[in-house]
Amino acid sequence: MRRSTWKKRKSIIMGMICLLLFVQEAPYVSADGKTDAYHYSFWGDAVPAPAAYEATTIITGKKLNTTPMKEPSDMHVTANQHVFVLDSGNGRIIEMDRNFKLVRTIDSFEQEGKEDHFKNPQGLYVTEKGHLLVADSDNHRVVHLDEQGKLVKIVSEPKSDLLKADFQFKPMRIVMDKGERIYVMAEGVFDGFMEFSADGTFSSFIGANRVQVDPVEYLWKRFATREQRSQMVMFTPTEFTNLDMDEEGFIYATSGDRGKDPVKKLNAQGTDILRREGYQTPQGDLLYTQEAGPSRLIDVDVGDSDMYSVLDSSKGRIFTYNGDGYLLHIYGGIGNRLGQFNTPVALERAGDRMLVLDKALGEITVFQTTEYGRTLHEAVRSYYNGDEDQSSVLFAQAAEMNANLEYAYAGIGKALLRQKEYAESAKYFKRSMEPKGYSKAFLLYRKELMREHFSWMMSGIFLAVAAIVTVIIVRRQKRRTTNAGIK
C-alpha cells in the first residue's frame, strides 16, 4: 500500500520536475565579459573572433601643439585623408593632415566685414571641394565656408508652411550632396531630415522614422480616459542620431532607439533602401542585458564598396557591415585601455585607419586594420568589384583566420559553384547557412548525380517494380488455389 502511494508520488514529482524545465528563465547570454573582439554567428550567439582593428595611437590637443580639445562633437575625413575635427567647446575647427600634424584651426570667419564666431557647433561636413559646412547649433544656423575659410552663405531660421510658427532651428548634424543640397538633422524634429536647396532655402523633409507603437502601451491607452491619456507619453517617431553620405549620394542614417531598423539608407525620395540580407538586421549588439538595454547607435560612417560602420555609444563598440547587411567585425568598447573610450561620439574612416572621437576626453583614438581586417575588407572589395576568384581566395584566407566567420564560406561556395564543384560548393554554402546558394549548388549537384547514375537507378527501379508485381501475382495465384482447395 505504502509502496504504491510512494510510486504515485514519485511519478507526480517526476512530472513536476519536468514541468519545472519550462518555468526556468531563459539563461541570459550576453556578449559582455568579452572585451576583446567577438562576432555574432548565424544563430545570434556571441562567438570569439580575431580583432579586425587595433588601436595604435591617441591624438589629443596637446599632441597637435594646440590647446586641448573641449567637448569635440563631430569629425570628418576628406578623400586625401585630412582630418577635420569640430571642437565644439572651443568653437573651432581643427584640420590635420594624414599624419596627424596640425594644418590650421578655424575659429572665426568674416561676415560683412565683421568677425563672427561659432557657438557650440555640433555638426561638421567637408565636401569634395573642401568646403566646410558647420551646424552652428546655438546660433541656430548653418555656416557654409569655402576651402579658404571664407564665408559662402549662411542658412538660418527656415520659413515654410511645413514648420510650426514657434519652430526653433537647431541644427545638429549636416551633410551636403553633389548638387549642393544640404541635409540637416535638427534637434526636436521628428519629420526626418531637413532638406535645403543649393541657395539655402528650405525645401522639404525626407526620410521620417515611422512611429513605433508598443502594443502593451497601446492597450493601456485604449482603456485610459481622456484625462489619463493626456498625462501619458505621446507616441512619437524616433529621432535620427546621425547621418552620412556615400559616394553615390545616398544618405545613411542612424536612430538612437532600437526601433525596427536603427540603420537606414535613404534615397533621394527618402525611402529606406538598406539591404538587410545578412543573418541579422544591422542593429549593433544582438545580446544585451536588461539593465544596459540595446545598442544606441550614434554615428555611421560609409566606407568604400558599400561597407559601413556604426558606433554604439552605450557600449562604445563599432560594428561594420557590408552592403548586403552582413556583420563583418566588431571592435572597441568602453574602458580605460587603449582602444576603448569614455563617451564616443563620432566615427570616421581614413584609408585603412578608423578614427573614433571621444567627447569627454577630447581625444581621437586611431585604429589600424590588422592582417585579418585587411584580408576581410579586401575580400569584400573584390567581391563588390565583381572579381569573384580573387574574393574567394581572400575569403578562404579570412575564414582560415576566423573559422567563426560564416559569411566568408559563402564567398568560397560561390567561387566553387562557378568552377562546377557543386558538391563542395553546397557544403560551403551550408556551412555559411546560405539556403539560396546551397539550394542552387545542391540542385546542380543532384542533376549531375542523376545524369551519371540514371541508367542503373532506372533499371533498379524497373527491377524492383517487376519483382513486386511478380510477388503479388504469385501470392494471388497461391491464395486462389488454396481457396479452391477449401471449396
Place this chain on the structure above:
Amino acid sequence: MQASSKELYQYPLHLIFHPFDGYWELKYERNQRNSLLIAFMILVLLVITKILHAQYSGFLINLSNPKYLNSLLEMLYVIIPVLFWCVANWSLTTLMDGEGKFSEIFMSTCFALVPLFLIHFPWIWLSLVISAQETAFYYFSNALAVAWTVYLLFVGNMTVHQYTPAKTVLTMLLTLVAMAFMAFLCLLFFSLVQQIVSFVVTIYQELVLRG
C-alpha cells in the same frame, strides 16, 4: 489476448483512413489494452520523429540550432501538449455529459496523431535531397498532416463522447481554452514553488554565513 504484430500497424492505418469505423471499433469493439499499447507506441514514434527531425532533417527546412538540441525537451514538447489536451478534454467532457473515459480520450488523441508521424517521418530524409523551391512540398504536406490530425481529433471526439458535430467543435475549442488555463496555472504554481525554494535557500545561506 496477445496483439499480433500485424494488427499493431494495420489497425491505426485502418483508423486514419476510415475514422468513423475506426473510432467506433476503438470505443466499443476492440481490446482496450491492445489499443492502449498502440497509443503509447504512436506517442513514442512521434517523439522519435520529433527528435530526429530536429537533428537530422535538411537545413533548408530545419530552423533549430543543433547546438541547443535537448532530446528530453523535444520529448516534452510532444508529450505535454497531448497530456494537457487529454486532461483538459476529460475535465470538460465530464461536465458536458461526454461518454468518453479518460483512457478512451487518450487513445483517440494518440491515434489522431498517426498522420503527423506518417508524413513527418519520411520527410526527415526527403528534406535532405530537396532544393529551396521544393520546400513548398514540405510545407504543404506539413499543413496536410495537421489538417488530417485535426479532422481525426474531431471524429475521435465525436465518437468517443457521442456528441453532435456542433457540440464537438465547441468542446474542442473550449478544450484549447482549458489547456491555456492549465498552462497558466502550472506556470504560476511552479514559479511560486521556485520563489519559495529560493527563499529557503537564501535563509539557509544567511544562517550558514552568520553561524
